[in-house]
Amino acid sequence: MKKLTFSVILIALVLAACGPSTTPAPTPTLPPAVTPTNTDTPVPLPTETVTVTSTPAYPPEGLGPTNFPTDVDPLTGLKVANPALLDRRPMLIKVQNLPRNSRPQWGLSMADLVFEYYTEEGGTRFSPIFYGSDAETVGPIRSGRFIDDYLVRGYKAVFAFGYAYVAEWTRFVNSDYANRLVVERSGSPFKRYDPNGFDYLTIGTTDLTTYATQKGMETGRQDLSGMLFKMEAPAGGGAATVAYVRYSGSIYNRWDYDAASGKYLRSSDTVDVFTAGETEKYAQLTDRLNNQPISADNVAIILVNYQEYSPGIWDVQLTGTGKAYLLRDGQVYPVQWQRSNAGVVTLVNPDGTPFAFKPGNTWFEVMGLNTTVEQSGQTWRFNHKMP
Numbered sequence: 398m399k400k401l402t403f404s405v406i407l408i409a410l411v412l413a414a415c416g417p418s419t420t421p422a423p424t425p426t427l428p429p430a431v432t433p434t435n436t437d438t439p440v441p442l443p444t445e446t447v448t449v450t451s452t453p454a455y456p457p458e459g460l461g462p463t464n465f466p467t468d469v470d471p472l473t474g475l476k477v478a479n480p481a482l483l484d485r486r487p488m489l490i491k492v493q494n495l496p497r498n499s500r501p502q503w504g505l506s507m508a509d510l511v512f513e514y515y516t517e518e519g520g521t522r523f524s525p526i527f528y529g530s531d532a533e534t535v536g537p538i539r540s541g542r543f544i545d546d547y548l549v550r551g552y553k554a555v556f557a558f559g560y561a562y563v564a565e566w567t568r569f570v571n572s573d574y575a576n577r578l579v580v581e582r583s584g585s586p587f588k589r590y591d592p593n594g595f596d597y598l599t600i601g602t603t604d605l606t607t608y609a610t611q612k613g614m615e616t617g618r619q620d621l622s623g624m625l626f627k628m629e630a631p632a633g634g635g636a637a638t639v640a641y642v643r644y645s646g647s648i649y650n651r652w653d654y655d656a657a658s659g660k661y662l663r664s665s666d667t668v669d670v671f672t673a674g675e676t677e678k679y680a681q682l683t684d685r686l687n688n689q690p691i692s693a694d695n696v697a698i699i700l701v702n703y704q705e706y707s708p709g710i711w712d713v714q715l716t717g718t719g720k721a722y723l724l725r726d727g728q729v730y731p732v733q734w735q736r737s738n739a740g741v742v743t744l745v746n747p748d749g750t751p752f753a754f755k756p757g758n759t760w761f762e763v764m765g766l767n768t769t770v771e772q773s774g775q776t777w778r779f780n781h782k783m784p
Contacts, residue, residue: 455756459627462743462751470529472509472552472741474626474756477529484618486577487528488605489548491558493539494648495520500665503599504532505691506684514544514763515781517709519645524548527602528621534686536599538587541565543706544763547715549574551741553619555609557587557600564706577614579605623741627753634728636775640696642762644781646671651679652696652760654727660692661724663760694757696724697744699734703765703783711783713763715742722770722779725755729777 465471468480477483487509492502494513505511508525516522524545525535541561546568549556557579560566569578579600581587586604590597610616640661643649646669652661664679682691699721704712721734723744732752736742742761744752765783772778 455628457627457629459625459753460756461622461625463622465622470509471621471624472526472528473758474624474754475529482529482531485606485616486609486614486619487526487552487554487621488602489524489526489545489552489554489556489558490535490600490602490605491539491541491545491556492523492525492535493537494522497667499537499595499597501683501685501691502537503686504535504602504684506687506689507532507535507602508758510759510761511693512544512548512761512763514542514713515644515648515703515711515765515783516542517711519647521644521648526552526554531602532686533601533603534588534599535602536590537595537597538599541569542713543568543711544713544715545569546572547713547736549577550739551715551736552621555579555605555614557605559598562710564710576612577609579608621741623743625743625751625753626756628756630726630728630755631730631753634726634730635772636727637724637729637777638727639776640698640724640729641677641776641778642698642764642781643677643779644764649677650682652693652724654724655692656727658692659726659755660694660757661696661760663691663693692758693760694725694755695759696762697734697759698722698724698762698764698768698779699742700766700768701734701763705784715763718745719766722777723752723754724777 460469460474461471468476470477470483492505493499505523505525507527507530509528510526512524513521522539522542538557538559541558543565545556548554555577560580561569569575579585581598586600586608588599590599638654640652649666651664655662663682665682667678667680670677683689684691700719702714704714706712716736716738718733718735721732721744723730723732732744732746734742735745746752764779764781767782767784769780769782
């Protein structure tokens with residue numbers, strides 16, 4: 398009888414956690430919200446966006462995919478301002494993308510990597526990974542999905558999230574990383590923020606690192622080998638100054654190449670567009686934490702099998718290899734993505750040799766195997782289609 402009662406309580410807690418809390422904790426003081434401007438013209442990128450610095454006289458042969466210098470982040474190929482940060486586990490913190498009034502999010506500009514993927518009912522969600530830089534606030538935090546199982550394993554990460562559906566929660570708690578799961582409970586470092594009636598869940602990476610240590614989670618520098626970085630753009634690319642990435646009529650985004658900074662700037666949907674002939678509308682996405690435009694040195698579109706676990710629940714199977722496109726330096730390269738069962742996501746040539754990322758941060762757009770690709774001059778469009 399005690400076992401039955403415990404199971405009922407656990408399932409109730411898991412299901413309840415996918416929605417807002419009815420008893421928020423004390424409200425922290427956070428930066429004011431920034432309302433994106435509706436515009437089809439990207440905002441010029443400020444000079445500095447994160448606390449990492451480019452490696453002077455970058456080696457022409459590049460850095461990686463193994464044997465990175467001790468002061469170089471293996472997920473960006475850049476020297477870090479504080480090498481001590483690399484003597485810890487990366488952190489995967491789950492961030493929502495819908496509803497639109499939850500934008501702009503906190504902390505995305507500070508992530509080494511961001512994975513965007515389709516969830517359900519037209520929505521997407523972000524799985525940013527923080528390692529070489531800290532973010533005082535990250536959020537709004539939402540529940541985990543099956544894809545996070547692959548990412549936590551690959552990046553040996555501490556995983557902070559807002560619980561999950563029962564099947565996904567069961568996979569997490571029965572895994573070999575179960576002791577690295579961090580959810581909202583007494584003593585955990587989450588904070589509640591309630592602007593205009595929204596009960597947002599947030600966390601800071603420094604607080605999360607401290608909490609992991611206090612809880613006795615095994616920390617220390619992890620083997621994150623796999624990515625190759627070269628400053629010089631590879632030969633053989635095609636011009637790509639604009640890339641449209643459409644997941645649904647509710648979620649679509651655009652990446653515009655900014656030649657002055659060498660980065661792609663992200664704009665996000667502002668209205669639903671389901672009917673042919675209607676015009677997609679965008680606004681520059683910024684970071685509520687520091688007001689910086691969201692940008693990426695690399696945008697990787699990777700085509701992955703979406704296996705339906707049950708109606709409306711998808712297991713995004715991020716293991717193996719598949720077709721991919723890398724945008725860097727205003728060019729696009731058809732390549733292959735690759736990930737072993739316990740490794741990071743990387744890119745390779747047809748012969749299996751590593752393909753070079755540009756030193757810096759990367760956004761991975763995780764799209765279905767049947768995704769369509771269209772090109773018109775220097776503009777590319779990727780339309781998500783499953784499986």
